[in-house]
Amino acid sequence: MSLAVQPIDDSETINPEAVRRDFPIFSGSTQPRRFHYLDHAATTPKPSAVINSISDCYAQCYAPIHRGLYPMAEQATSNYEHARRTLQHFIGAASPDELVFTRSATEAINMVASGWLKPRLERGDVVWVSRMEHHSNYLPWQLVCQEQQAQLRFIELTEDGQLDLDGTPELFAERTKFIAITHVSNVLGTENPVATLCTTAREYGIPVLVDAAQSVSHIELDVAEMCCDFLAFSAHKMFGPTGIGLLYGRQERLAEMAPLQVGGGMVDSVGDGMEESRWAAIPARFEAGSPDMPGAVGFAAAADYLSSLGHERVHRHIVSLTRLAAQRLMRIDGIRLLPHAGLPASGIVSFTHHNMHPHDMAQIAGEAGVAIRAGHHCAQPLLRRLGLTATARASFSVYNDESDIDALIDAIISAQRVFCE
Ligand code: PMP
DSSP: OOSSOOOSOOOSSOOHHHHHTTOGGGSSTTOSSOOEEOBTTTOOOOOHHHHHHHHHHHHHOOOOTTTOOSHHHHHHHHHHHHHHHHHHHHHTOSOGGGEEEESOHHHHHHHHIIIIIGGGOOTTOEEEEETTOOGGGTHHHHHHHHHHTOEEEEEOBOTTSOBOSTTOGGGGSTTEEEEEEESBOTTTOOBOOHHHHHHHHHHTTOOEEEEOTTTTTTSOOOHHHHTOSEEEEEGGGGTSOTTOEEEEEOHHHHHHOOOSOOSTTSEEEOOSTTSOOEEOSTTGGGOOSSOOHHHHHHHHHHHHHHHHHOHHHHHHHHHHHHHHHHHHHHTSTTEEEESSSSOOSSSEEEEEETTBOHHHHHHHHHHTTEEOEEEOTTOHHHHHHHTOSOEEEEEOOTTOOHHHHHHHHHHHHHHHHHHHO
């Protein structure tokens, strides 16, 4: 396992076919025909490098971490902490102690809402989120505001799906206690100017949490440059295992945060009865219970894998493919893209059809071997504002190519034949 990974080759462009071969789900007997997976915003397939790193943990070095004194337990602990350092470098954090392993992005956000914000939030204070948040970066703040009788307010969107920062002059007002914002929208694909927002917020002393669930797979993250106080993402959307995520918190912020869960592993000394207990040092304080060592190792392997592909190249490939898909979808009669103007800036394109329900489009596409998503995408406040209850969404990754777009377009045209003729 290495901390600094060089790109596998120097060429400017990705070879999707070669990358596809790294993913066993696309080969072998499980797939009778070409499987056009276009649901990466929901979750990503796993490359052999990740699968093998996890199975190696179970087959070769599996023992309880942070406890056992025998060599295999020490090795397992070292692998877990090495994974933390790999991820530290992956996001440009100053110290491994700024990284807390969680079950998911959702858990990471809940930890901050309950453990950092709640004890500081007073009646009448304001917390801002954007209109485009996923429920996981919305409900934790809504709950804490309800509990503390604070206000939850939206940064609304412009017609073309960008944050309407000009229309939100009160964002940095005195009562603002916190801002939670997604880096990339899981519905619109909009990339938000998080570095600008976080830098200004810091000048006003307002902490910001960035939800990087949708950006981590194709945008190089640098928490120092971004100037965020907290950052959350899950491994499963960046080729890593399901069931593990990460909370980054600036050291001083984590020091102020109360643990969400208590139990084994997060405590130094436990008091008798009502006597106070003393929490362990950070980050162990926030990792109660037996940590998911194989998950952390697989998470780090995914980060190494992405670094080996090169973020710039991955991003360029995904954006150009998504733009092409958007242009071709637009040419189909009855299709409307979200947002209303502009081409996608990430790997996500959402669309509706004036005569077909998104679920019908997704079902017909699925039968044709094209996996897209339909529904509200856990973004009901956004869909409500757009006057919609559901959209269809195609989301691209590094091994997709034009044949996946052809299959998508053919599937939508077939659906049109079924439902519109
Ligand atoms: N934020 C965004 C923008 C997401 O797209 C998702 C997952 N769809 C989440 C948060 C939550 O991620 P997880 O379910 O892995 O906790």
